[in-house]
Amino acid sequence: MEFNKPMFKNNELKNKVIVVTGGGSGLGKSMTRYFLQLGAKVAITSRDIEKLDKTASELKTETGGDILTVRCDVRNYTEVEEMLNSTISEFGKVDVLLNNAAGNFISPTERLSSNAFDTVIDIVLKGSKNCTLAFGKHWIDKKQDQTVVLNIITTYAWTGSGYVVPSAMAKAGVLAMTRSLADEWAKYGIRMNAIAPGPFPTKGAWDRLLPGDLKERFDFSKKVPLRRVGEHQELANLAAFLISDFSAYINGEVITIDGGEWLQGAGQFNMLQQLPKEMWDMLEMMIRKNKKGHQ
Ligand code: HXC
Ligand code: NAP
Numbered sequence: 001m002e003f004n005k006p007m008f009k010n011n012e013l014k015n016k017v018i019v020v021t022g023g024g025s026g027l028g029k030s031m032t033r034y035f036l037q038l039g040a041k042v043a044i045t046s047r048d049i050e051k052l053d054k055t056a057s058e059l060k061t062e063t064g065g066d067i068l069t070v071r072c073d074v075r076n077y078t079e080v081e082e083m084l085n086s087t088i089s090e091f092g093k094v095d096v097l098l099n100n101a102a103g104n105f106i107s108p109t110e111r112l113s114s115n116a117f118d119t120v121i122d123i124v125l126k127g128s129k130n131c132t133l134a135f136g137k138h139w140i141d142k143k144q145d146q147t148v149v150l151n152i153i154t155t156y157a158w159t160g161s162g163y164v165v166p167s168a169m170a171k172a173g174v175l176a177m178t179r180s181l182a183d184e185w186a187k188y189g190i191r192m193n194a195i196a197p198g199p200f201p202t203k204g205a206w207d208r209l210l211p212g213d214l215k216e217r218f219d220f221s222k223k224v225p226l227r228r229v230g231e232h233q234e235l236a237n238l239a240a241f242l243i244s245d246f247s248a249y250i251n252g253e254v255i256t257i258d259g260g261e262w263l264q265g266a267g268q269f270n271m272l273q274q275l276p277k278e279m280w281d282m283l284e285m286m287i288r289k290n291k292k293g294h295q
Pocket of ligand 2: 026046153155203
């Protein structure tokens with residue numbers, strides 16, 4: 001199986017300028033690497049310029065691609081506008097916004113201060129809105145079409161989840177934004193889609209969501225019907241497709257890439273997966289016998 005190999009090979013993203021928020025680490029870094037390999041020019045942004053510069057120098061050496069770093073806290077609209085202007089000054093234009101930056105940690109909701117709650121909502125919901133609004137206004141003003149916004153959400157945007165409630169609320173809002181603007185801004189040639197990843201190991205997410213021995217106690221791979229976590233290249237392949245011209249007719253969609261994780265939690269009888277094979281003969285016999293008793 002070649003699921004962890006690059007899907008496109010031939011400069012499919014050449015001439016595209018892409019902004020990846022939170023591009024200095026984790027999934028943002030992996031997607032950026034692949035976009036550079038496919039010939040795109042990429043600006044990565046986050047709060048930590050040293051981290052961004054280190055990532056940029058690593059990826060430039062690895063891919064030979066054109067990469068720019070811009071410090072920007074997505075919670076601040078003025079900083080977002082400045083980040084957009086810096087990208088345009090360097091690359092002449094921008095075609096794609098990838099809203100990937102996020103903040104999250106696990107906690108019983110009643111333990112959260114109001115500020116803790118707001119911090120996650122501000123990064124995820126307000127941050128994605130800030131970037132989308134600034135970029136959308138720019139594209140509409142300049143009459144630049146064939147532009148794309150891709151939002152990274154989660155599957156609990158629609159199922160909800162305890163212990164990550166601010167994140168679930170914020171990602172649900174980003175999903176609503178995706179579907180709303182896919183319709184409203186299509187007339188300006190702006191496409192808007194989302195990806196809902198299941199578990200993809202990254203330091204940022206794992207340290208905050210599975211600290212200490214939780215990694216061993218709640219092994220994510222056991223929750224996934226395909227019995228493995230995701231590989232970064234798989235996500236990068238999907239993201240590259242969704243920002244490329246090959247997905248020109250996909251608009252307002254959320255694509256789940258989770259090995260079936262959320263559906264396993266949803267199906268009422270999916271827990272029967274745990275039963276050993278031998279038990280099924282006995283169970284079938286018992287059920288059939290019961291049926292006869294009712295005739
Ligand atoms: C309770 C906490 C807390 C915790 C912080 N706070 N951590 N409360 N439990 N573990 C509180 C603080 O006390 C403070 O409230 C408020 O939150 C803000 O904290 P700061 O540290 O000042 O905020 P900031 O420096 O802006 O950091 C934001 C952060 C941090 C979200 C708290 O974790 C961060 O920078 N995260 C960025 C990267 C990240 O989270 N990546 C994972 C994305 S994973 P008070 O009241 O004291 O002022 C993801 C995966 C989803 O989304 C699905 C996976 C399967
Ligand atoms: P990560 O490495 O921690 O990525 C989060 C990024 O967001 C960091 O680079 C961080 O950079 C940036 N960021 C945080 N606050 C910011 C702010 N205020 N302004 C600008 N940038 C900010 O974690 P990840 O796992 O790769 O997550 C990437 C995306 O995937 C997120 O949207 C996450 O919700 C989503 N996701 C991940 C998983 C998973 O299993 N890993 C599953 C579902 C969804 P700085 O700290 O330098 O600012």
